[in-house]
Structures are given as C-alpha cells and as structure tokens.
Amino acid sequence: MEEISVITAVHHPLRRRIIDYLQLHEATQVGTLAKAFGAQVGSISHHLRMLQKAGIVEQTDDPTGDKRTSWWQLARRRITWSESDFDSPADAMLAREAQRANVRHQLDRLQRWHRVSRDSDVEGFATDTLKWATPAELRDLGQRLNAMLDEWGAGIDREDGQERLPVFFFAHGFPTEV
Template sequence: MEDISVITAVHHPLRRRIFDYLLLYGTSQVTAISRALDSQVGSISHHLRMLERAGVVQRAEDPSGDRRTSWWMLSRNSFTWSADDYADAPADALLAREAERNGIRGQIDRLQRWRRRHRAGDLPQYDGYSTETLGWATPAELQDLSERLRRTLDEWRTSIDRTDGQERMPVFFFSHAFPTEP
C-alpha cells in the first residue's frame, strides 16, 4: 500500500504535470520544467521539494558539473493504489478519495484536450482509441489484471527507441477496471 503522502503529493495538478514531464523527458533542470509547464521557477522548485519529501523525485547531478543549477529526476515511475486501501484510517481515506477525484478529473481533462486538438486538425496523424470490455474476476484476478497491464505498459514504454530519428509526441494511456453491474 502506498503511503498517503505519496498519493496526495502526486495528485496535486501541478505536481502531477511535473511528474509526467520527468517521466517523459528524464532528468531535467528546474528552468526547463518551468518553461515547459508555463510556471514560475519558484513554484516548480517548491513542488519538486514536496515530491522529494514524498520520495517521488530526487536531486540529480548537473551533467555539465555546474553546481549553480538545480536538476531533478524521478525516484520511481509508477503508482498502484486504491482509495479503499485507506478504509481503516478515516483521515487518510478522505485524502485518498480527493486524490482519486483529482486523478480522474485530470484523465478526463487530458482526453477532452486531445479531442479538441484532434478535431481542430492539430494532430491529424494521431488517432486515439478507446477500448473497453466486461468480464468476470475475483479480487485476486482483478489485481492480476492490474499487474499485467502495468508490466505491459512498462515494457512498451521502454521498447521505444527515441534515438531513431522519428518524430514522436507524448501519449497518455489510462484504464480503469472495477466491479460493476451489467
């Protein structure tokens, strides 16, 4: 089970964007993150320290050896959790539910932004997709599905050769699996 401080740290909207930036671009300088996310350097630095306290990011050596700049990298690249994990701690359960809501809002917002850009013709070569299904599962089988999907996504992400000269865009994947009624 994830510590609630990790969950609340990552599910703040700007901190989530910082996490995503570092996941996509790797070790980065604060000013580069600030420019890319259109945020003040001081704000980015503050949120990086919050993520550092939660064990999500860590300071990195400046590749040029210049110690006047601040570089950061991820300490980890994925999280698996459920708000139900915190049922025995009411205060943490409240925080987990809010983090869950923030995460889902962020996922839907990303989807809507992509759809607007795609319809406007900004990304004609990138067709998104939607996939869904129904099946039967025990709690252990649902957990197994989660682990298989995480492994598959990790393998897919690391299999891409970003040095092959092809133009790429960041791609966001999200999936939810949960008990339901037909």
C-alpha cells in the same frame, strides 16, 4: 500501501504536471520546468521539494557536469492506492478525493484530445470490455498491463531520429454491475 502524504503530494495539479513532464523527458533542469509551465523557478523548486519529501522525485547530477544547476528526475514511476487502505476516516476521505482528482485529470486529457483530434494526422484509440474476475484476477490484470506498458516503452529508441509525440494511456478495471 502508500502513505497518505505521498498521495496528497502527487495530486496537486502542478506537481502532477511536473511528474508527467519528468516521465516524458526524464532528468530535467528546474529552469526548464519553470519555462514549460510558465511558473517561477522558486515555485517549481518548492513543488519539487514536496515531491522529494514524498519520495517521488530526486535530485540528480547535471549531465554536462555543471554543479551550478539543479536537475531532477523521478525516483519512482508508479503509485497505487485504494481508499480502503486507510483506517482513518480523514485519510480515507483524502484518498477518495485523490482518486477523484486522478479521474478528472484523465478525463480532462481525453476531452482535450477530442477537441483537437479532428485537426490531427494522428489517430488515438479506445478500448473497453466486460469480463468476469476475482479480486486477485483483477489485480493480476493491472500488474500485467503495467508490465506490458513498461516493456513497450523500454523498446522505443528515442534516438532513432523519428518524430514522436507524447502519448497518454489510461485504462480502468473495476467491479461493476451488469
């Protein structure tokens, strides 16, 4: 179970963007993050420290060996929770709001894609299905999808000279009414 402090740290809008950037670009200098987001270095450093306190990012050595620059990378790539994980009504409310913020973030990305997709040479995809599952089978599906995405991503050679675009993938599996 995640601590509520981790969940709330991750769902600050700028921190979420920092996490997304580090997922794509791996170890990154603070100044590069500030430039990417049009933010002050001090602001980015503050948000990185908040994410570090939550165990999401960690400082790393400058790949060139320069000790004067501050580089950061993800310490972990996955955070999973449910509002039912929390006994405290206040924490359950924060977890629920973080879930809502996460869904808004996902849908905002999808809407942005649809606005520009007509002008793009790259096609996305959509998928959905309806099946029967026990709670354990649903958990298993989520674990299998995460493992498949990890394996798929590890098989991509980013140094092969091919042009790549950032790709956002999201899927939801949940009990529903028919």
